[in-house]
Amino acid sequence: MSFTLYPAIDLKGGQVVRLKRGEMDQATVYAEDPAAQAASFAAQGFGWVHVVDLDGAFAGRPANAAAVRAIVAAIPGVPVQLGGGIRDMATAEAWLAAGVARIILGSAAVKDPGFARAACKAFPGRVALGLDARDGFVATEGWAETSGITATDLALRYADAGAAAIIYTDIARDGMLTGVNVEQTAALARAVAIPVIASGGLAAVDDILALRTAGAGIAGAILGRALYDGRVDPAAALAAAER
Secondary structure, eight states, X not given: XXXXXXXXXXXXXXXXXXXXXXXXXXXXXXXXXXXXXXXXXXXXXXXXXXXXXXXXXXXXXXXXXXXXXXXXXXXTTSOEEEESSOOSHHHHHHHHHTTOSEEEESHHHHHOHHHHHHHHHHSTTXXXXXXXXXXXXXXXXXXXXXXXXXXXXXXXXXXXXXXXXXXXXXXXXXXXXXXXXXXXXXXXXXXXXXXXXXXXXXXXXXXXXXXXXXXXXXXXXXXXXXXXXXXXXXXXXXXXXXX
């Protein structure tokens, strides 16, 4: 299985930010122009860009639509995956028609499984499930609420749904540069046949190498604060992903 790196663009108020543990009042602004940031990632050689509409995740509907459209327009040769505020089929269809390559369903996967399964069926290969876990349990509504279901149990419920990928985030590590949760990510990848993308805490190239050697099923990782802070060199990260 190939290993793909996804540089992250988290949108809040039209700006590129990074949060700590998903707390909206712990936002650091890294760029004023999301489209320019996306173009920079494309120029560095990344093959995908991961975008999250943070305001949309809390509101339950798209809130940074103009910024997302600008990102898609700025990198026509690079696919974009988008999460945040996609809670119904009309929104899913609209984003895919607008050029987003893959949508991510997070809260909807927990609260509206009928829609999530229908979207996976309607758009094969273009729907990922975002499983964001706090102490092992899936959180929703922009991580403001914690459900009573574990990430593995939720993933197993969708084992036959046809999801393109699972994006597994350890909330406690997100934005903290404490290292990715390789053990839990690998355990999830062993439990399901759906490719798993690691998210949260990636701090060094060694994290990429650790994920690559953790076993089959881990298909990639999302790079956030470490990339913006210069802790991870893009060329070195991409080389590690190809190794």
